[in-house]
Amino acid sequence: MVKLKKNGRITSSALFSAAPILGLILLAAVFLLIAQIKDVNISYSLKNILNQSIITMVVATGAIYIYTLGAFDISLGASMCVSVLVGAMAYNRTGSLIVMLAVCVGCAVCISLISSVLASVFNLPVFVTTIAMLSLLNALVLVLIKVNGTGDVIQVPADAVRDINTPWFKLLVLILFTALCVLTFNYMKLGRQEKFLGGNPLCAELTGLSAKKLSIIGFAMAGLGVGLGAFLTITYAPTLSRNTAASVGMDVIIAIVFGGMPISGGARSKIWSAIIGSLSMTLLSQIMLMLNMNSGVSQMVKAVIFIAVVYVSMLSSKKNILPR
Amino acid sequence: MMKTLKKLFLLQLSVLMAVCLTACSGGKSGGSTEDPSAKTVKIGVLVSDTTSAEALAFRTYYKDYIQSVYNVEFMYSDELKDAAAEQSAIDNFIANNCQAIISFASADRPAQIEKCEAEGVYYAVATGTLPADQYEKYKSYEHYVGAIGPDLPTEYQAGYDMAKHYLDAGYTKFGLFTGASVYFTEMHIYRAAGMLAAMCDAGGGSYAGKTGMDIVGQIMADGGNVNPGKIGNIEINGVVAGYDFDDAWFGKLAAVANDPNVEVLMAVGSGQTAFAGFKPEGKKLGDIDCYTKESVELMESGTLDYLAGKFSASIGPAFAATLSAVYGKPIRDKDGNALALAQGYWVATSAEDAKKYYEVDSSTTNPAYTKDMLDTLIGASYDDFAKFVSAYSFEEIKK
Numbered sequence: 001m002v003k004l005k006k007n008g009r010i011t012s013s014a015l016f017s018a019a020p021i022l023g024l025i026l027l028a029a030v031f032l033l034i035a036q037i038k039d040v041n042i043s044y045s046l047k048n049i050l051n052q053s054i055i056t057m058v059v060a061t062g063a064i065y066i067y068t069l070g071a072f073d074i075s076l077g078a079s080m081c082v083s084v085l086v087g088a089m090a091y092n093r094t095g096s097l098i099v100m101l102a103v104c105v106g107c108a109v110c111i112s113l114i115s116s117v118l119a120s121v122f123n124l125p126v127f128v129t130t131i132a133m134l135s136l137l138n139a140l141v142l143v144l145i146k147v148n149g150t151g152d153v154i155q156v157p158a159d160a161v162r163d164i165n166t167p168w169f170k171l172l173v174l175i176l177f178t179a180l181c182v183l184t185f186n187y188m189k190l191g192r193q194e195k196f197l198g199g200n201p202l203c204a205e206l207t208g209l210s211a212k213k214l215s216i217i218g219f220a221m222a223g224l225g226v227g228l229g230a231f232l233t234i235t236y237a238p239t240l241s242r243n244t245a246a247s248v249g250m251d252v253i254i255a256i257v258f259g260g261m262p263i264s265g266g267a268r269s270k271i272w273s274a275i276i277g278s279l280s281m282t283l284l285s286q287i288m289l290m291l292n293m294n295s296g297v298s299q300m301v302k303a304v305i306f307i308a309v310v311y312v313s314m315l316s317s318k319k320n321i322l323p324r
Numbered sequence: 325m326m327k328t329l330k331k332l333f334l335l336q337l338s339v340l341m342a343v344c345l346t347a348c349s350g351g352k353s354g355g356s357t358e359d360p361s362a363k364t365v366k367i368g369v370l371v372s373d374t375t376s377a378e379a380l381a382f383r384t385y386y387k388d389y390i391q392s393v394y395n396v397e398f399m400y401s402d403e404l405k406d407a408a409a410e411q412s413a414i415d416n417f418i419a420n421n422c423q424a425i426i427s428f429a430s431a432d433r434p435a436q437i438e439k440c441e442a443e444g445v446y447y448a449v450a451t452g453t454l455p456a457d458q459y460e461k462y463k464s465y466e467h468y469v470g471a472i473g474p475d476l477p478t479e480y481q482a483g484y485d486m487a488k489h490y491l492d493a494g495y496t497k498f499g500l501f502t503g504a505s506v507y508f509t510e511m512h513i514y515r516a517a518g519m520l521a522a523m524c525d526a527g528g529g530s531y532a533g534k535t536g537m538d539i540v541g542q543i544m545a546d547g548g549n550v551n552p553g554k555i556g557n558i559e560i561n562g563v564v565a566g567y568d569f570d571d572a573w574f575g576k577l578a579a580v581a582n583d584p585n586v587e588v589l590m591a592v593g594s595g596q597t598a599f600a601g602f603k604p605e606g607k608k609l610g611d612i613d614c615y616t617k618e619s620v621e622l623m624e625s626g627t628l629d630y631l632a633g634k635f636s637a638s639i640g641p642a643f644a645a646t647l648s649a650v651y652g653k654p655i656r657d658k659d660g661n662a663l664a665l666a667q668g669y670w671v672a673t674s675a676e677d678a679k680k681y682y683e684v685d686s687s688t689t690n691p692a693y694t695k696d697m698l699d700t701l702i703g704a705s706y707d708d709f710a711k712f713v714s715a716y717s718f719e720e721i722k723k
Contacts, residue, residue, distance in 0.1 A: 038420070045419040052412050146547065152508035158435060237408035239432035244406045289416050295374060295402040 017268075019312060020260035020276045027283040034290050045286065047167055051236070053282040054170045055229045060252045060259075060274035061181050062225020065218035067256055068185075070198045070265035071126040073219075075115065076226055077249030078137035083108040083230035084240050085144045088154045091234075097164070100156075100234065105227030111137065112223030113216060120212040141242050156238035165235045177228055178275065181221065185271045194218055199266030254302075255281050258309055360651040365396045365424070367646065368417030370410060370436070372429040374403040376594070378614040381636035381685065382428065382450070388688040390643055393695040407432035411439065418443050424469070424646045426450045426639075434458060441465045446649045449473065450642040451634065452511065453664055463661040469649050470663025472642045472713055474634070476514045478666050480537065482632045483518025483592065486610045489630055489673065490588045491526040491558070495608065498523070499562040499586035501577070501598040506548040506565040513543050515592040515612055516550050520560075527556025561585040564598065578602040600627050612669065615682040623675040631678060632669040635685045640693030641665075641713050644701035653703035663706070665713045681718055692721050 035042050059076060066073050087104035091097065111133065119129040148154050185191035197204040197214050205211055233245060252274075259277025262268045284305065288298040369386065373379040386398050399422060401413035410429050414436060417425055424446035427436055433454065440447035441462075449471035454462065462468045474482070490498075500519065503512040517539040524535040532551070534542045543550060552560045562580030566573065581589060581602035588608040589599045595611030600622055603609055610630035613619065622628035645655050645663055655663055672678040684692050701709055715721065 041419050041421055044415075048412075048415040048419045051415060151544075152548075153431075158438070233408060237406070237411050237432065237435065239407040239435060241406055241431060243431075244408065246405055247409075286416070286419075289399070290420060292397070292399055295400070298402075 016312070016315070017260070020258065020273065020280070023258075023309075024276050024280045024283070027280055027287065031283050031287050031290075034287060038290050040290055049279070049282050049286060050167055051170070052285075053278040054174055055232050055236070056248065056251045056255050056281070057275050057278040058174055058177055058232065059225045059229040059248055060255045060278055061178055061271065062222040062228075063252050063256065064181070064185070064261065064269060064271050064274050065194060065221040066126070067261055067263070068191075068194045068198045068265045068269040069126075069215060069218055070201070071215070071218075073112075073115065073126065073130045073222065074249055075111075075130040075134040075137055076222070076252055077245050077247065078134050078141065079108055079111045079223075080226050080230050080233065080245040080248050081141050081242070082111065082137050082144065083227055084233050084244050085141060085148075085154050087230055088156045088234055088238070088240050089144070089148060091156050091160065092154075095160075097160070101227075101231050104230040104234070105224060108227035108230060109220055109223035112219040112226065116216045116219035120215065126215065145242060153239050153241045155240070156234055158238050161235040161238050169235075170232055173228055173232060177225065178271070181271050184221070190214075190217065191271075195265075195267045195269055198264075198269065251278075251281070254306060257306065257313070260313065262313060263310065361395055363395070365394075365647065365650050366417075366420060366422040367396055367398050367643075368414070368420075368422040368425040369398050369400045370404060370413055370425060370427040370429040371401055372404045372431065374400075377616040377618070378634060378636075379428070381614055381616065382639055384686075384688065385636040385639060385691060386643070389637075389691055390640070392688075394647065396647065401429070404429045404431065407435055410436055414439050414443075414445075418445060423650045424448070426642060426646055434462075437462050437465065437468055441467050446646055448642045448646045448663075450639045453666060459662075459664050463664070465662070467649075468662045469642075469645050469654065470665070472645065472663060472665045473638065473667050474511075474669065475664075475666040476510060478668050479511050479514035480518040480521070480540070482612050482669055483515035484522045485518075485671070486590060486612060486630055486632060487519040487522035488526070490590070490608060490610065491522060495588045496527075496557060497559045497561055497585050497587040499580040499583060499589045499599075500550060500560060500564070501580075501589070501591040501595055502548075502550050502563060502565040503592045503594060503598075504565075504567065505543060505550065505592065508544070508548050512592040513540060513548060517543055519590055519592075520550065520555065523555040523558040523560070527554075527558035529554065529556030529558070531555055559585065567594070574602075581607070596622055596628060603627060615670070615672075615678065615685045617682065617686070620675070620678045620682045623672065623678040629673065631672045633672065633681065633685075635670055635681065635692050635718075637685065637692035638667055638716065640691075640698050641667075641701060641709070644698040645709065648702040648704070651702065655701075655704060655706055655709050657706040663709065665710055667713055667716045670718050684718070684722065692718075 035045060059080065063073065063076060083104045086107045087100045090103035091100040115129050115133050116126065119126045145152060145154060193209050193214055197209055197211055201211060234240065255277035256273055257263060257277065258280045259273030261270060261273035284302065288301060371379060383400065390396065391398055399417060399420060404410050404413055410431055414425060422445065425440055426448050428450055437447055444467060446467050446469050448469035451473035453471040453473060453475040500516065502516045505512045505516050517537070520531045520539045521536050524530050531539050532542045549565060550563050552563050562583050564576045564580055577598050580586060581599050582604060586607065588610065589603060591598055591611045593613055595609060595613065596619055599609055609628050611628060612632045615633045615635065619628060619631055623631065648655055670681050672681055701712060
């Protein structure tokens, strides 16, 4: 992970790189300290933190592939909502959790691929196509709910998912997906090519890399994360509405930035940013809850910290080789 | 510089380890015989709305009044938009050792109740009641305290009474705002159905072939929409629904408010937000909402002339029942079932009434339900509790 020492000394750039982990440790310390003072049930809290951050972790880990390219997808939440609803409808038709999982993942990957293929075909910035997809998917959510004909919600029987709504199952999904991402991102050509393309697209193309191909693969990985997140969402709260996963898109962006991922993507992209950022964000929320802060105040605190993190991240990138 | 940072890093790790050790070794001592009211009771409050006047009034009553006179601490959730958010909020409350949860959120009530029962946390619905099938299922749950508030027949009646008020005065041309009916919010659907039923009774016709409570099913079948048209000699000349808050939505509201074929504007909620800004002089406006400074001003200026409003202290009995359960004195009927009690609205048809209601309703020192009144409910019998709740009119409360 982060190497702090060079010739036996800690370098400032290494410290900047380690800042997200140090931030996470600091937040954990503050959390435990306040939890102790406020007589909080720590074991339940830790389980709760895991429960609340795991879906963001999974989706954000997949989304790292998009952000590494210097691209930006604001339709992740809507994509997840559609996948959740279609997956739930598939379960209600078949009664099979395996089918539900396959439909969630298939649907999310298809939506992701449509975004990237549209961007490639029309030669548009990915961001633009995801805006169009956001509108389209939001409309599709309303259509799906209406077609299902069960009021304003689609429900999967709670008993059907109770057995897999456990921290261990969620952890297993996270570990398997993260292992796949770490393997492809850190130890295979794909990750290096994605970073290269994100850091310097022109140079990458001149070297013979196919931007379209890498973009499609990146979006497919993000879609896989969204699909798994959709499946976990159904297991956690099987009553689904048009508001399901509404905050996921924003949570993913915040988590990735909190985790130290450069918003411009490129060589300094790290797969662990998603996990570190998601945990940090959830810890921060828990701290503010323990302090019984008004939700408006806590939103402002989060906003200030978000800006501070981006500022520090930009400070550190000025000295690097591939500014964008 | 680097040395200092290195030291800071090591110090941070040391603090974390120390805190971890302290946290893990922390054992609690406590006696079971102590007075339950001596220890602060933490109560979580689930809310799906944090900005409306009604939500703010409820919050003020709990945080500014109840919390100051009882040894309790309220923890409020963020604005909950879906079932997953509700589950997370309940987890947060349990982690923070809340002994009870009072819910104003309804994305998935059964899941909330099941979760609280499984975790041994008392749970109450503060406004509204459970549908009959859900009540049958959960009424015997040990930690389900019950539901107190306007039930669906009360909502229907509130709509009916408002429409009847104008129909009796001879008005026949209406414009409606049906709020969250298109999101299948039952409360708003029942209020709208009540209005249409009153028109059927007065106009001698039917709404899409339906009358009375059957109109509820028709609205549901139409996707929560109410369609303009004629009911006998009564005309519905414009309907707006939803809470889009965009230009098109405001445009539709303005068009209905200014339609020369509309004499009376009626809203199932938020009528002051929806219609008051566009309504020309001479037209009537009725709303079902709550008492605020703005609504009193609107009634004084003649903009609003009928208001059926929840009063903020109406959530007091739900609190008292919850606290009673936490103190080990749950309020149950003779069969051991949880509370299911309906409460109605305060109706103002004049500025004087509205002003009088608002003065009591907004007081944080002498609200409609004071500590002395609520104290009588802690450990009360089901019948006494029900009698207290059923006497909800302003005159009965302030007698």
